[in-house]
Amino acid sequence: MAETTQLTRIGLAGLAVMGQNLALNIAEKGFPISVYNRSTSKVDETVERAKKEGDLPVFGYHDPEAFVQSIRKPRVIIMLVKAGAPVDQTIKTLSAYLDKGDCIIDGGNEWYENTERREKAMAELGFLYLGMGVSGGEEGARNGPSMMPGGSFEAYKYIEDILLKVAAQVPDSGPCVTYIGEGGSGNFVKMVHNGIEYGDMQLIAEAYDVLKSVGKLTNEELHNCFSEWNKGELLSFLIEITADIFGIKDDKGDGYLVDKVLDKTGMKGTGKWTVQQAADLSIAAPTIASSLDARFLSGLKEERVEAAKVFKSGGFGDILSDQAVDKKKLIDDVRQALYASKICSYAQGMNLIRAKSIEKGWDLKLGELARIWKGGCIIRAAFLDRIKKAYDRNSDLANLLVDPEFANEIIDRQSAWRRVVCLAINSGISTPGMSSSLAYFDSYRRETLPANLVQAQRDYFGAHTYERVDMEGSFHTEWFKIAKQLIS
Numbered sequence: 001m002a003e004t005t006q007l008t009r010i011g012l013a014g015l016a017v018m019g020q021n022l023a024l025n026i027a028e029k030g031f032p033i034s035v036y037n038r039s040t041s042k043v044d045e046t047v048e049r050a051k052k053e054g055d056l057p058v059f060g061y062h063d064p065e066a067f068v069q070s071i072r073k074p075r076v077i078i079m080l081v082k083a084g085a086p087v088d089q090t091i092k093t094l095s096a097y098l099d100k101g102d103c104i105i106d107g108g109n110e111w112y113e114n115t116e117r118r119e120k121a122m123a124e125l126g127f128l129y130l131g132m133g134v135s136g137g138e139e140g141a142r143n144g145p146s147m148m149p150g151g152s153f154e155a156y157k158y159i160e161d162i163l164l165k166v167a168a169q170v171p172d173s174g175p176c177v178t179y180i181g182e183g184g185s186g187n188f189v190k191m192v193h194n195g196i197e198y199g200d201m202q203l204i205a206e207a208y209d210v211l212k213s214v215g216k217l218t219n220e221e222l223h224n225c226f227s228e229w230n231k232g233e234l235l236s237f238l239i240e241i242t243a244d245i246f247g248i249k250d251d252k253g254d255g256y257l258v259d260k261v262l263d264k265t266g267m268k269g270t271g272k273w274t275v276q277q278a279a280d281l282s283i284a285a286p287t288i289a290s291s292l293d294a295r296f297l298s299g300l301k302e303e304r305v306e307a308a309k310v311f312k313s314g315g316f317g318d319i320l321s322d323q324a325v326d327k328k329k330l331i332d333d334v335r336q337a338l339y340a341s342k343i344c345s346y347a348q349g350m351n352l353i354r355a356k357s358i359e360k361g362w363d364l365k366l367g368e369l370a371r372i373w374k375g376g377c378i379i380r381a382a383f384l385d386r387i388k389k390a391y392d393r394n395s396d397l398a399n400l401l402v403d404p405e406f407a408n409e410i411i412d413r414q415s416a417w418r419r420v421v422c423l424a425i426n427s428g429i430s431t432p433g434m435s436s437s438l439a440y441f442d443s444y445r446r447e448t449l450p451a452n453l454v455q456a457q458r459d460y461f462g463a464h465t466y467e468r469v470d471m472e473g474s475f476h477t478e479w480f481k482i483a484k485q486l487i488s
């Protein structure tokens with residue numbers, strides 16, 4: 001067992017791959033770190049890796065008390081364990097040995113209210129607490145993640161030097177970390193980040209479907225198309241890995257691996273929470289919601305197989321027309337449709353964060369969030385710099401869609417966007433993300449919506465009253481009586 005007479009700077013508990021990688025990253029930046037996990041093999045494995053990856057200052061402990069005692073005071077311990085009960089369990093184990101002023105940081109995808117409950121309970125014991133979203137997956141944790149710490153500002157200040165070095169570094173915009181705000185704001189922002197990630201992935205999948213099913217692009221052509229896209233406005237981690245995926249052959253048979261992957265999407269819950277929060281706060285987030293619905297429907301594989309049979313035997317098979325498509329033109333249209341839809345999706349996510357910030361008094365800085373998402377995380381993209389600039393221009397921007405630059409970009413792309421959605425609809429290819437983004441845009445930009453009729457109906461059957469376009473006040477009409485008089 002590695003022992004050190006000198007105290008370490010920080011501790012990390014929970015040594016699954018994310019935890020191991022983050023510990024090694026911290027050690028590599030010159031901060032001696034103590035590590036602990038209930039299953040001791042994980043501890044030994046981490047220490048072993050630290051040796052191999054350059055004799056990094058990682059010190060392993062099999063016993064929680066010795067682990068806590070090995071850290072310099074005030075102690076800071078990052079936890080990377082499964083959200084929910086395991087977090088409470090780990091806090092219980094560790095806090096038995098903590099002293100007043102020590103701090104625990106939850107680096108998992110925790111529900112923000114759990115973090116707020118724990119922060120309160122810890123404060124009563126004299127401990128500090130942070131809920132810190134960490135994005136970037138295993139690779140990001142090792143080489144530079146995007147981190148979203150929220151909670152005790154005092155605790156943040158104490159470890160800021162570590163976080164600034166450990167985070168992904170983006171030239172001209174700095175490390176991908178900032179103090180998010182009080183309470184559970186770090187977890188909340190990470191949750192919306194994941195919701196946006198759902199949207200991005202769905203939109204990319206729809207682009208793939210249109211190009212493959214209507215445009216008849218081969219995997220090789222798709223690989224080239226996405227590689228090309230990754231040189232322009234769509235430059236991002238998700239487009240890059242998508243290009244990679246289309247280039248990978250199946251090692252268990254013929255053809256490409258992507259064609260052998262079952263079309264059934266898994267999920268862990270942050271996307272669902274995002275949509276639930278959007279509904280709670282009355283924020284329209286149709287792109288993110290439709291990406292969640294798409295995952296639900298993908299899960300019904302057996303039902304879809306049966307439904308396909310029903311509609312095929314009814315003469316309703318593939319309605320893909322055989323008319324020749326101009327591949328080059330289609331690729332260009334789909335790129336524009338994807339980009340315009342993405343603007344809508346981010347607008348929804350940002351509006352959700354703002355609404356929560358107002359409700360909770362968090363005072364979140366939307367431009368700063370876009371900045372720390374520029375590197376390290378799954379949604380990292382050149383595009384985020386444009387979002388940051390939009391909020392720099394106007395921090396009170398009501399919606400990204402009306403930022404002058406984004407508005408121009410949408411105007412330039414809307415014909416292509418409409419062509420792609422129409423083509424998909426006419427071909428029987430569902431594009432829920434692109435279609436709902438377009439509907440979001442078309443609703444938001446219209447001065448007049450048919451909501452007058454809905455309001456009239458509400459007043460008709462429920463006397464809910466209505467406002468008028470031409471005078472102040474609240475009105476009610478005996479619609480039923482008047483209608484009957486008209487008839488008689």
Ligand SMILES: *[C@@H]1O[C@H](CO)[C@@H](O)[C@H](O)[C@H]1NC(C)=O
Nearest residue numbers: 013014015037038039081090
């Ligand atoms: C230790 O490792 C196991 C998996 O090997 C995990 O279930 C557990 O939550 C880890 N964390 C802690 C703090 O013990």
